[in-house]
Each structure stands twice: as structure tokens, then as C-alpha cells.
Amino acid sequence: MKKLKYLLIIFLMLFSSNEIAAQKDTIAQQRTARKMLRQGNELYQKEQFTDASVAYQKALGSNSNYDKATYNLGNALYKNKNYKEAIPQYELTAKTTTNKAVKAEAFHNMGNSMMESKNYQGAVDAFKSALRNNPTDDETRYNLAVAQQLLDKENQDKKDDKNKDKDKKDKDKKDKDKKDKDQKDKNKKDKDDKDKDGDGDKDKDKKQDPKKDKKKEPQKPKPQPGKMTPQQVKQLLESLNNEEKKTQKKMNAKKAKGKKVKQEKDW
Numbered sequence: 001m002k003k004l005k006y007l008l009i010i011f012l013m014l015f016s017s018n019e020i021a022a023q024k025d026t027i028a029q030q031r032t033a034r035k036m037l038r039q040g041n042e043l044y045q046k047e048q049f050t051d052a053s054v055a056y057q058k059a060l061g062s063n064s065n066y067d068k069a070t071y072n073l074g075n076a077l078y079k080n081k082n083y084k085e086a087i088p089q090y091e092l093t094a095k096t097t098t099n100k101a102v103k104a105e106a107f108h109n110m111g112n113s114m115m116e117s118k119n120y121q122g123a124v125d126a127f128k129s130a131l132r133n134n135p136t137d138d139e140t141r142y143n144l145a146v147a148q149q150l151l152d153k154e155n156q157d158k159k160d161d162k163n164k165d166k167d168k169k170d171k172d173k174k175d176k177d178k179k180d181k182d183q184k185d186k187n188k189k190d191k192d193d194k195d196k197d198g199d200g201d202k203d204k205d206k207k208q209d210p211k212k213d214k215k216k217e218p219q220k221p222k223p224q225p226g227k228m229t230p231q232q233v234k235q236l237l238e239s240l241n242n243e244e245k246k247t248q249k250k251m252n253a254k255k256a257k258g259k260k261v262k263q264e265k266d267w
Contacts, residue, residue: 029062029063030062030063032058032059032062033059033060033062033063033066033069034059035059036055036056036058036059036062036069037055037056037059037066037068037069037072039055040052040053040054040055040056040059040069040072040073040076041072043055044072044075044076044079047079049076049077049079049080050076050080052072052076053073053076053077053080056069056070056072056073056076057073060073065096067092067093067096067097067102070089070090070092070093070096071089071090071093071097071102071105071106071109073089074086074087074089074090074093074106074109074110074113075109077089078109078112078113081116083113083114083116083117084113084117086109086113087110087113087114087117090106090107090109090110090113091106091110093106094106094107094110094129100133100134101133101134103133104130104131104133104134104137104140105130107126107127107129107130107133108126108127108130108137108139108140108143110126111123111124111126111127111130111140111143111144111147112143114126115143115146115147115150120147120150120151120154121151123143123147123150123151124144124147124148124151127140127141127143127144127147128144131144
């Protein structure tokens with residue numbers, strides 16, 4: 001029994017020593033965090049914002065829930081125009097701090113960072129959250145009004161661009177439909193003209209086709225009054241020549257009848 005008591009006492013002593021050591025480590029880390037925070041603040045006052053950011057990050061390395069370090073790191077990043085990097089630091093501050101005033105300031109600065117990043121919807125939401133924690137902050141209320149105006153303008157521009165895109169698409173569609181219709185009409189007209197020309201060629205071929213036409217005999221030239229064709233003159237001359245030969249033959253026959261036939265003498 002006594003042995004068990006001794007073991008329990010030893011265990012309690014070891015646990016106590018470990019707890020004391022852990023507390024000492026935690027206290028040491030907190031001291032380091034506060035030291036680095038003060039160093040960062042001095043650099044921030046000298047406008048050495050990059051070096052200040054490094055010091056604040058070291059402070060957070062010793063104490064990750066150190067809301068003052070996250071808030072000041074956000075401010076140093078903001079001063080260096082690293083707006084997007086500053087936003088998560090303000091978000092962390094607003095999440096970890098229990099002080100409503102600090103929470104309101106974190107949301108306010110988050111809204112400013114989002115304004116600089118042209119995230120107007122995010123800025124409006126952040127400023128509204130700041131006013132929930134500090135409704136009397138006129139500066140936050142003014143920034144909210146500006147952010148809301150910019151958001152409304154952005155939404156209107158998007159709407160106008162959307163309408164322009166729609167109008168352009170409608171116009172392009174109308175132009176395409178008109179072009180297609182014109183091309184279709186042209187093709188139809190060309191086809192009709194081609195068909196018409198084809199029929200004309202068929203008629204022309206039909207008229208000129210010697211197989212389908214009756215062979216026409218060459219017509220003799222009709223005699224005109226007071227004028228004879230070469231053929232008629234030739235026929236007339238042949239006829240006269242024939243008549244002359246007949247007449248000459250008759251005359252020769254008559255002469256033969258009136259003349260004695262020459263006979264050989266028989267004495």
C-alpha cells in the first residue's frame with residue numbers, strides 16, 4: 001500500500017513539473033511574441049512596413065492567437081499595398097478577438113482592403129459587419145455608402161454588357177439569316193435562269209437538228225418579167241439550136257428531091 005502511495009506521489013511530482021515547464025514555455029513564448037510585436041510597431045512607425053511584417057509574423061510564430069499581431073500584420077501589408085494578403089489577417093483578428101471595438105476595426109480595414117481589390121460586394125459585407133459591432137462609426141457608414149454605389153454601378157455595367165452581348169448576338173443572327181436568305185434566293189434565281197437557258201438550247205437544237213427537219217429541196221429561181229436566168233438562156237439556146245438543125249435537115253431533104261440522082265454511065 002505504501003509502495004502505491006509512493007508511486008502516486010512520484011507521478012504527481014512529474015506531472016506538476018511538466019505542467020510547470022509547459023507554463024514556463026508558454027510564458028516565454030508570450031514574452032517573445034510581445035517583444036516581436038513591439039519591434040514590429042517601431043518599424044511600422046518608421047514606415048518600414050516590410051520589416052514590420054516580418055516582426056509581426058515572428059510574433060505570431062510564438063503565439064498564433066495573438067490578435068494584436070494579426071491586426072498589425074494586416075495593417076503593414078495594407079500599407080505595402082498587399083491588399084489581398086491583408087484580408088486574411090483582418091479575418092483572423094475578427095474571429096479571435098473578444099473585443100467588439102477591435103472586431104469592428106478589423107472588419108472596417110477588411111472592407112477597405114476589399115475596396116482596393118475591387119471586391120465591392122465583399123467590401124459592403126465587411127462594412128456592414130463593422131457597423132454591427134460599432135453602429136456609431138460614421139467613417140464606416142460613409143465607406144459603406146461608397147462601396148454600395150460602386151457595387152450598383154458594377155452590377156449595372158454587367159447588365160448593360162449582357163444586354164449588349166444579347167443585342168449583338170441578335171443582330172449577328174439577323175445578319176446571318178438575311179445572308180442565308182439572300183444566298184438562297186440567288187441560288188434559286190441562278191437555277192431558274194439555268195433551267196430557262198437549257199430549254200432555249202433544246203429548242204434551238206431541235207430546230208437545227210437535220211435529223212428532225214425535213215430535207216428541203218432547192219427551189220428553182222422563179223423567172224422574173226423581162227429577165228431570164230442563165231439556165232433559161234441555156235435551155236433557150238439549146239432549143240433554138242435543135243430547131244435550126246431540124247429546119248436544115250428538112251431543107252436538105254427538099255433539095256435532094258429536086259436534084260437527079262447521079263448514076264454511073266453504062267456506056
